[in-house]
Amino acid sequence: MNWMIVVVGAVVGAPLRYLTDRAVQARHDSVFPWGTFAVNAGACLVLGVLTGAVLAGAASERLSLLLGPGLCGALSTYSTFSYETLRLYERGWRFLAAANVAASVLAGLGAVTLGSQVARQLFA
Template sequence: MTAVLVFVGAMVGAPLRYLTDRTVQNRHDSLFPWGTFSVNLAGCLILGGLAGAGTALPAPLLALIGTGFCGALTTYSTFSYETVRLLEQKLYFYAAMNVIISVIAGLGAALIGYTVLHALVG
């Protein structure tokens, strides 16, 4: 049953990642990968919230949302690819900012999600 929940979550997360990435990136005339940054930030916020809720959430819901949905929504591989692509184009500032901003903002989003849900549920 858990595998089915992960699959269902991924069926929603993967297309949402693609559509969000394209929509956000098309709105920015920039070399910075705003679309990937956005989906990864959203995933960090959601996963942080799930961690903050802790044992208050049933395991099947964690599999559906955490593993399935967020696993398909977020993308470390695209983040890595886009960073390497920026480096290949000698856009060192954008590459460095992609790594620095993504890591700091992702940790911050996870902390906010964790803190808010932990306070609400805890």
């Protein structure tokens, strides 16, 4: 049962990552992988809110599974992030490769903290 809930979240999350990536990539013309950056930061924000809600006792176990390992786990990606960083580096965009790592990690950690704080205020 728990496994099915995770699958439902992932069936939504993975295509949502692809569609968001496409939508973002269609709106700029730089080589910086803004699409993956955006889905990872967005998923971190949602997971941060969920974490705060769980701590405040406002989210059920089912909702946690659906949104946590299911939706956010599949929406965010480490493999595409690291592959895009390698591509930037190999093609000579070394500064952008380093900037991608720094920006993605800082945005992800910041989004989790922000989401969690907002949820604790909302559900306290």
